[in-house]
Amino acid sequence: MSEGIDQKNLDVIVIGAGPAGGQCARELAKLGRHVVLLEHSQEIGEPNYSTAGTPKETIEEFELPTSVLSATWNRIYFASSHEQVEWTYPDVRGYVFDFAALRKFLSEDAAHKGADIMVGTGVTSLIEDSGQFVGVRYKSVWGEGELRAPVIVDATGHWGFVNSQLHLNKGLPEDFVSAMEVQMTAMPQGLAGTLGFYFGDVAPRGYAWVFPMEQSKAAKMGIGSYGPLPPGVELKPLLKNFIAKFDTTKHLEPTEIHGGGGYISPGVKNHVYNNIILIGDAAFQVNGLAYEGIRHAMRCGRLAANSIHQCLHDTIDQVELKKTYEAEWHKVFGSRWRASYKNANIIYHKFSDADWDKVVEAYRDLSPADALEVFFHYRYELLFKHPKLAWLLGKYIVVDSLS
Ligand SMILES: Cc1cc2nc3c(=O)[nH]c(=O)nc-3n(C[C@H](O)[C@H](O)[C@H](O)COP(=O)(O)OP(=O)(O)OC[C@H]3O[C@@H](n4cnc5c(N)ncnc54)[C@H](O)[C@@H]3O)c2cc1C
Structure with a gap:
C-alpha cells in the first residue's frame, strides 16, 4: 500500500484525518513538504460524531468552501429550568458544518496540494532506533507496513x-x-x-443542545x-426526555445516533516529545467551556x-521544534485554556438547578457582542462589566488563569 509513496523523501507522517490532521497535512503540502496522512477509517468523514458548530470567522481563516456547511446561525439561546435568554445578530454569525464533508474536503485539498493519503490504515506502533522515533508501523486492509x-x-x-x-501526559488535571x-x-x-443550550436538571453535570442542520430543516440534539x-442517571434516558420536551421532535425517530467524547484539560505538559x-x-486542545474543538x-x-x-532542515531540530511550537501554543491558547478548564469544572460540577436559573437570568445583561467574546473567545473578564453577573459569578469564575 505504501509502495507508491516516495519514502526516501518523506518529511512528515500525520496520523489521523480529523480537522487537526487534515489541516496540518494541507498546510505542510502547501509549504512544499512531502507529507503522508494515515486514516484508520475506510472512508474519511466516517463516523460523523461532532455537532460541529463554529463562528463565521473559521470559514475565512481556513479558506473553506460553502460545500462543507450544513446550516447557518444568527442566534444563541440559553434556557434553564425557569429562565431563558437569547442573543440575536442581524446577519449570519456562524455555521454548523457538515462534519463529514469538512473532513473529506481537508484531506482532498491536502492531496490536491501534493500530500499522500492512506485510508483504511491504522497506525499500530512507533518504530524506535537508538532512542529516536524514526517511523510508524501500520495495519491496513491491504496488509501491514512501515513508513519512516x-x-x-x-x-x-x-x-x-x-x-x-x-504515557507522556499522565497525571494531568482532566475531565472526561x-x-x-x-x-x-x-x-x-x-x-x-x-444554537440552543439547555442547563440545569435537564442535563446534570453538563448541558443539552439543539443545533440546526440542513439549513434548519433538520437538527442535531x-x-x-x-x-x-450521578449514580443511577444515564445519558440515553436524559436525551429521550429532552427530545420529548419539543412538540416537533417528540414523535420522531432519530435518523442517526452516536456517542462521543474526550478529555478536557488546562493543556498537556508535552505537546512535543523528541x-x-x-x-x-x-493534545486535549478542545476548549473546556462548551467542548468546542x-x-x-x-x-x-x-x-x-x-x-x-521552520525546524526541518536536513534533520529536524528537536529542541527548536519544542520551543517554537510550545511557545506559540501558550501564546495563543495557554491562559484562556486554563481559565476555561477551571470554569467548566465549576459550572458543570458545582452549579445546582437554582444556580443555573440565577445565572441564565443574569446573562440578560450581557450584550450580543460580549456574549460572542465570552463564549467563543473565552474573555471571561467581560462578565464583570455587569454588576449582577459580577456579583453572581465573581466568587466562582476564573478570568485569566496563570497556574
Ligand atoms: C458529541 C460531540 C459534539 C461536538 N460538538 C462540537 C461543536 O459543536 N463544535 C466544535 O468545534 N467541536 C465540537 N466537538 C469537538 C470536535 O469534534 C473535536 O474537538 C474535533 O473533532 C477534534 O479534531 P481532531 O482532528 O483532533 O480529532 P478527531 O476529529 O477525533 O479525528 C481523529 C482521527 O484520527 C483517526 N485515528 C485514530 N486513531 C488512529 C490510528 N491509530 N491510526 C490512524 N488513524 C487514527 C480517527 O479515525 C479520526 O478520523 C464535539 C465533539 C463531540 C464528541
Whole structure:
C-alpha cells in the first residue's frame, strides 16, 4: 500500500484525518513538504460524531468552501429550568458544518496540494532506533507496513495514539466529557438558525443542545456530561426526555445516533516529545467551556505545520521544534485554556438547578457582542462589566488563569 509513496523523501507522517490532521497535512503540502496522512477509517468523514458548530470567522481563516456547511446561525439561546435568554445578530454569525464533508474536503485539498493519503490504515506502533522515533508501523486492509520520516504528527483525537504508547501526559488535571447525540428530520419550533443550550436538571453535570442542520430543516440534539453522571442517571434516558420536551421532535425517530467524547484539560505538559507533535484532541486542545474543538484543532494543525517547516532542515531540530511550537501554543491558547478548564469544572460540577436559573437570568445583561467574546473567545473578564453577573459569578469564575 505504501509502495507508491516516495519514502526516501518523506518529511512528515500525520496520523489521523480529523480537522487537526487534515489541516496540518494541507498546510505542510502547501509549504512544499512531502507529507503522508494515515486514516484508520475506510472512508474519511466516517463516523460523523461532532455537532460541529463554529463562528463565521473559521470559514475565512481556513479558506473553506460553502460545500462543507450544513446550516447557518444568527442566534444563541440559553434556557434553564425557569429562565431563558437569547442573543440575536442581524446577519449570519456562524455555521454548523457538515462534519463529514469538512473532513473529506481537508484531506482532498491536502492531496490536491501534493500530500499522500492512506485510508483504511491504522497506525499500530512507533518504530524506535537508538532512542529516536524514526517511523510508524501500520495495519491496513491491504496488509501491514512501515513508513519512516523525520517528524511524526499525532492527530488521532481522543484515541490519543502516542499518549497511549508513551504515557507522556499522565497525571494531568482532566475531565472526561461523554456525550450522546441524535439527528432529527425536523428543527424544534422557534429554534431555526439558533444554537440552543439547555442547563440545569435537564442535563446534570453538563448541558443539552439543539443545533440546526440542513439549513434548519433538520437538527442535531444531544446531551453531554463532564465527568461521571450521578449514580443511577444515564445519558440515553436524559436525551429521550429532552427530545420529548419539543412538540416537533417528540414523535420522531432519530435518523442517526452516536456517542462521543474526550478529555478536557488546562493543556498537556508535552505537546512535543523528541520529533513527535501532538495536535487537536490528542493534545486535549478542545476548549473546556462548551467542548468546542474544530477550529482549535485546525489552528494547532497550522501551528504545527509552520513549526515543522521552520525546524526541518536536513534533520529536524528537536529542541527548536519544542520551543517554537510550545511557545506559540501558550501564546495563543495557554491562559484562556486554563481559565476555561477551571470554569467548566465549576459550572458543570458545582452549579445546582437554582444556580443555573440565577445565572441564565443574569446573562440578560450581557450584550450580543460580549456574549460572542465570552463564549467563543473565552474573555471571561467581560462578565464583570455587569454588576449582577459580577456579583453572581465573581466568587466562582476564573478570568485569566496563570497556574
Ligand atoms: C458529541 C460531540 C459534539 C461536538 N460538538 C462540537 C461543536 O459543536 N463544535 C466544535 O468545534 N467541536 C465540537 N466537538 C469537538 C470536535 O469534534 C473535536 O474537538 C474535533 O473533532 C477534534 O479534531 P481532531 O482532528 O483532533 O480529532 P478527531 O476529529 O477525533 O479525528 C481523529 C482521527 O484520527 C483517526 N485515528 C485514530 N486513531 C488512529 C490510528 N491509530 N491510526 C490512524 N488513524 C487514527 C480517527 O479515525 C479520526 O478520523 C464535539 C465533539 C463531540 C464528541
